[in-house]
Amino acid sequence: MNRIYILFSLVACMVLGTAANAQTGSIEGSIQTADQQPAAFAKVKLVNSAFGAATDETGHFKFDRVQPGTYALVVSYLGSEQSQEVTVSARNTSQVNITLTQTERQLQEVVISTNVNTYNPFQSSKSLRVVTPLMELPQNVQIVNQSVLQDQQVLNMLEGVQRNVSGAQKLEHWDNYARINIRGTQATPFRNGMNVQLSSWSPLTEDMAMVEQIEFVKGPAGFMLANGQPGGMYNVVTKKPSGVNRGSAALTVGSFDTYRAEVDLDGVLTQNGKLRYRLNVAGQLAGSHRDFEYNNRYVFAPVLQYLIDDNTKLTVEYTDQQVETSMIGGNYAFSARGYGDLPVNFTTSEANLDPTTMREQNVLVQFEHHLNDNWTVHAQAGYLHYEQEGQSLWPWGIAAENDSMMQRGISIWDALGFSQNGQAWVNGQIETGPITHRIMGGIDGNFRDYFADWNQGAALGGAFNIYNPVYGTIPTSEVPQWDREQDIRERGVRYTQGSTGLYVQDELGFLDNKLRVTLAGRYTQNHYLNPYSGNATDDKFTPRVGLSFSYAEDAAVYALYDQVFLANTGLDWAGNNFDPVTGTNIELGVKQQFFDGAWMASLSAYQIIKQNVLTADLEHADPTTGQFVFSRTNGEQRVQGIELDVRGEIFENFELIFNYAYTDAQVTEDAFPELVGTDVPGASKHIQNTWVNYQIASGALKGLRASVGYTFLGDRSTWAAFDDTEAGLPDYFRLDGAIGYQHGKFSVGLNVNNLLDEFLYSGAPSWGMYYWQTEPGRNYRLRIGYTF
Structure with missing residues (x-):
């Protein structure tokens, strides 16, 4: 049926195109x-x-x-x-x-006296495959670039990047990865167009020293970039050589003993300019508003690029990120009474617990060749290696007879992961009579192997009074030690996943490209092998149909239909594999540019329906523990909403990011009728963000700028399972501000976050208690920069 629909659409569009005669x-x-x-x-x-x-x-x-x-x-x-x-x-x-x-x-x-259009990029990176300008693209794509990241003093993916995109929401984290939800599901993390998610706790959150921009793509964006979550994905684009000799250095100090230095070098190595380089290095020491907590990191990211000729270039990139952090899990608070009844600096950690170390190394090779003015061939291969050695804290429980007393638990958490990605695609443009064609097609494949050891654990000390904590009572000699004599490949649990995809897309342009019809299809095969998921392969053909019409030179409306296809890893109580997640996505929207593209507004409405969603199996308990740990695939979720994004230079030297999202995410089918109509976890109904920046362009105060921004989340559901018997989270409001000054090559900026010193947290219910994570109170960062 789908193929007949696509064929009918193609014939209808060609008939319409025959009537187009403008040149x-x-x-x-x-x-x-x-x-x-x-x-x-x-x-x-x-x-x-x-x-x-x-x-x-x-x-x-x-x-x-x-x-x-x-x-x-x-x-x-x-x-x-x-x-x-x-x-x-x-x-x-x-x-x-x-x-x-x-x-x-x-x-x-x-002296940069104005920031013209810095908040409003025209085009996505090449790693998104499409060459269609954002105005003409029948999809909601938002880009957070360097100008925004620097004004907000964002240091890594955990630090408020999502505030710049409608409906994006950061959920819990373990100091090593960022979980961002979009449209009711976790956004799949990509880097330079490659899926870098090794496990549910990856990738290692990117340091902004190596990042050029971050592209948020709403909806089942897996069409081009291998299958991902239906809500969307984010693509981190790393810095590449520009061919211009330039550099910058910066020092940052801040609250909680934060000290950071970074250097960015960019230029050419040969007189003919064919061999280029980019080198980013950064080091950071950072404490926390919680005792015994820190996160020290280092990043080394060199890039070499060679222009073989006027039409061909080869780029080789290496990234090395290393993190040493305090005991993972110590940043959570727990209580049987409810959320937020412990101080903002509460921790279950201790000063004498060994840190967790993480290292991620990534090699990327990119090849680009222009066959002619209309056709370009791209190929890239990436290899990612991740290793982690450490431990984590999680309570064994809170005493039923005295809910002040907790038994802390500690366990090993070592991990080793490998990811291999290979991709090749072609972009081209042809004309058939009055019809223009933007053609894209390609193949991609990835293989991910991940080993994790959580299998060693013990109690940490005796009973711990969460309302009157006493630290330092556990001698180092009594802290459990872990057996690491065996290689993690032998002692750990192995997770293996991979996928292969073939895709082709034709964007047909009619009426001098005022009307654009996108017809596309993708064939995807998923395969996975691990003790919890069994050995299985599933595949599916998914169509994609888009429509975009420019009713004015600077305005367009669009519609999009595509499908969801996602591996459902795991086994049911009988040891059978789960069917993959399937579903549909429908999106309608309008985009408008103002004042020659100085700023842009986009409004979209969507509906995503997912079938075969995993739900709790409350009919089959684990025979050993008696707990209900199994799942079944008889769930359906419907996520629908409206999103508004405004970004750019609204008035001269006055830049704005404004976004709002209404998200209605509900369970529409479940084995247990009482769960139908409940909220999907991790989806706030209302999210609204604003960030404004003004810079004085002339006069005695030339170069002075001021910024202010806030984030509001209303009707928040919790991170984990939500069945309307547990209280939701309170509304969230955070206000931030900044001032800065630039004179010649020097710049200075002071950012103050949580200006109102609010008690902010997010969390979820879990096994008879509540757990949550607090944000720091009022805190600051001071950055001094120099360009050369």
Whole structure:
């Protein structure tokens, strides 16, 4: 039925396209500095149109399907702006080659007096595969770039990145990974277009020193990037060489004995500019608002890029992230009485417990070749190695006769993981009569092997009074020690997963590309082997249909239909495999640019239905423990909502990020009728974020900026199972502010988070008690930077 529907849509669209007879032209060109250096990643905007993009590494850009007429082409590069008039005629390509009036070094020294369009990117990275501008893409995609990350002083993925995207919500963490939920499900983590999730507690959260931007894609984005959760995914894009000789260094100090240094070096290694490099190094020591808690990290990220010729380049990237953190699990509070009845700095940890160490090494090789002006071939391969040695804390229980007393438990937590990814795809553009085609097709595969040892555990000391805690009573000699003589491959539990996918997409353009119809299909095969999941393979063909119509030069409406397909790992009580999660996604939206693309607003409505969702099996208890630990696949969830995103320069030098999401996530089918209609865990009904930034562009206070932002979450459900018998979480409001100043090469910024010093936390019920994690009270960061 689906294939018939796609065929019918294709025939109807071709008939419509035959009626299109208007003609358009193109603009192609290059930008260079006065000393003939390529202006890499310069912003190019066609005034009074929706066309805007960034030049590539060679300073090249191209706009297709431009209406005939005379335009002003504006180039923004390193704080400098320059414009040139260009005339477009039908069926012709207008060549524009602009040489800026300043050299690259002079441009580096320009005082940036305005942040034009820094919060509103025009285009996603190449690692998302699509070359369609965000305005024309029939999907909700939001990008958080360097300008935003620096203004908010975000140091890693755990620190409020989600506030910049509608409906994104950070859930619990173990100091090593970030769990972000979108549209009622965990967002699948990607890095440079590759799935890097080894387990439920991965990947190691990215340090922002190596990050260029973070792309949030809503809905079953797995069509292009291998299967992921239906709510969406986020793609971390790491920094690459720009071909411009430049660098920066920064020092940060802050609350809780936070000290950080970072260096970013970017440039060319040969006179002909063909061999380029990028090197990011950062080190950090950081304490916490909880006693005995710290997180020290180091990142080393070199990149080499070689331009083989004008059409071909090879990029090799290595990333080494190392973290030493205090006892995992000590950042949770527990009580049988309810949430939030312990101090903000409460911990179950001790000063003499060994730390947990984590190291992630990642090698990425990328190849890109332009066959001609219309066709480009990409290939990339990645290898990720993760190792962890440490332990975790979790209570064995709270005494029924005295709910002040807890028995703390401690267990080993060692892990070893490997991930291999290989991808190849092609982007192209052709015309068949009046119809244009943006074609994308490719193949991807990944294999993940993960070993974990939780199998050694013991009590930590005697009874512990959570309302009157006394620390330091357990001698180091009495702290349990773990047997690590065997390799973790022998003593640990093994989880193996992999998938292979083939996909093809054609975006057909009609009426001079004002109407765009996307027809696509993907075949995915999942395979997995582990003691808890058995040995199984499942596969599915999933179609994708999109529609986008530009009813004005700077406005478009869109519709999208695609399907959900996701592996359901595990075994039921009888040892049988689960069927995969399936379902559908429908999304409608509108996008509008204002003031020549200075800011953009998007509004979307969606509905996701998932079948074969795992639910608790309350008919079969574990014969050993008597606990109900098994699951069954007879659940269905419906997640629907509305999302609004506004970002960009609303007024001159006044930038805004505003977003709101209404999310209605409910269980619609379950083996137990009383659970139907309950909330899906980890989905707040109302999420609203605002961040405003203003910078003075002239006068005695030139370079001074001020920012303020807040996050509100209302009708919060808990992290874990929620059946309406447990109280939900209270509403959440956090207010942050910042001031900064830039003069020449120097900059300074002071950020103060939780200005109102609110008691903020999130949590869930668990085995007869409540557990939660607090955020720090009012705290600050001071950053001093220098560019060269």
